[in-house]
Amino acid sequence: MSVHIDITGLRRERIIAVTSPLAELGMALHTLSEPGHHPGLQAWATGVTAGLDLHLADRMCEADFLWRTTFSDLFLPYAGIPGRSALPGATLAEDLDLLDKLSDEQFVDAALEFTCVPSYGAPGPAALTDADTGRRALELAAARGPRQLLFSERLLTDPPSTRAWLRQFLEDCDEAFFADTWSRLSHQLAADVRHKTDLLRHKGLAEAMTSVSSSVRLDEAAGRIVVDKLGEGRTATVDGGLLLVPTSLGRPHLMVLHRYGWQPTLHYPVSSPELVPPPSVEQLTLRMAALSHPVRMRMCRSLARSAFTTGELARTHGMSAPEVSRHLSALKKAGLLLTRRRGRYVLHQLDVAAVARLGSDFLEGILR
Incomplete structure (x- = not known):
């Protein structure tokens, strides 16, 4: 499973690494709503939450489905500007101005992404103008609670006032905590942007993609970028470009905007x-x-304690050597076995560190 970005005909100068204050604010809101996704940021989240004005904290709950589940495309509005060449603003105010430039249809569909997504990767009816799509969005919102239903109803009946509410809320978040956070994080993000730009210029796209994440690779033969994720998606740069937007608060999330x-x-x-x-x-x-x-679980109990030869494992577990070899082969193929030679004997031992990481690896894999 993966997300594919077709880059056929894409010019190198149209691949741009750039910071975005609004994208980082969106990730900050996500971290505050789901601190369990980001154990390394729990001290920051606790400090910010403790200092929040109660009214702002309550407003934060009104539309938290825009950032709690994952991350709404509304926090990357420049990607939706006609011409597919807009860049993020240098300040949050400039990014919010770009958000204001999205059409009402774009804004509503992006805001309802997590309750009405059938046409995300393909053209389809807009929830604001198609009655059936809008009704379906409200039905799904109702199943997720009264707050989400109320916000979705406001969104569909009065987009301008809802957009104004969201902008004011984001500006209040900036004043309350984000301006300080951004002043500390922006230097690291700017340094990463310079590094990616240098790689693109001197090393090429393949190395730049590897630098983005070990889960991203360039398939030159197919003319596409492949992002290893527990999900499917396809998009293409066509006559536009490709944006690389770093986040300091986002690990382990690796997001791919592939909205049609x-x-x-x-x-x-x-x-x-x-x-x-x-x-x-x-x-x-x-x-x-x-x-x-x-059977392999029982073998792992032995292998976690000491190194064994195939023959020793066969005697210990009452199995034939070929049977043991098949189970060892499965563990080795999965990268869970350490093997070393001692004279004419081959010793096998469980890679305890790899098994210990499996819980965090699994969590990162499903959150990626």
Whole structure:
């Protein structure tokens, strides 16, 4: 499973790494709503939450479906500007001005992304102008609670006032906590943008994509960028470009904006180099399957304590050597086995560190 970005005919100068205050504010709101997704930021989230005005905290709940579930495309509005060449603003105010430039239909469809998504990757009826689509959106919103239903009703009946409410809310968040946060984070993001730009200029797209994430690769033969995610999606740069937008608050989320008609955008987390890159979805599946077998689970109990030869495992578990070899092969293919030679014997041992990471790897894989 993966998201594919067709880059056929894309010129290098149309691939742009750039910071976005609004995108980072969106991720800040997500982190405050779902601190469990970001264990490394819980101290920051706790500090901000403790200092929030109660009225602002209550307003934060009114439209939290725009950022709690994942991350609304409204926080990347420049991608929806006609011409597919707009860039984020240098300030939050400039980004919010770009948000104001989206049509009401674009704004409503992006805001209802998590309750009405059948046409996300393809042209389809707009919830604001198609009665059936709008009615379906309200039905789905009702199933998610009265707050989401109320906001969705306001959105469909009076888009201008709802847009004004959202802009004012985001400006109030900036005054309350985000301006300070952005002043501390923007330098790191700007440094990453310079690094990506330098890689694109001197090393090429393949190396730049690897630098974005080990889950992103360039398939030159097919003319596409492939993002390893637990989901499917397709988009194309066509006559537009590709935006690379870094986030300091976003790990482990690697977002790919692939909304139909919008400029493809990679919203990726900036972090220090990892000693061990996260496994691909395929590797993660192999590891979960390898450990789920009851015989291999019993073998892992032995292998976690010491190194064994195939013959020793066969005697310990009352199995034939070929049977043991098949189970060891499955563990090795999944990257969970350490093997070393001692004279004419081959010793196998469980990679305890890899198994210990499996919980966090699984969580990162499904949140990516």
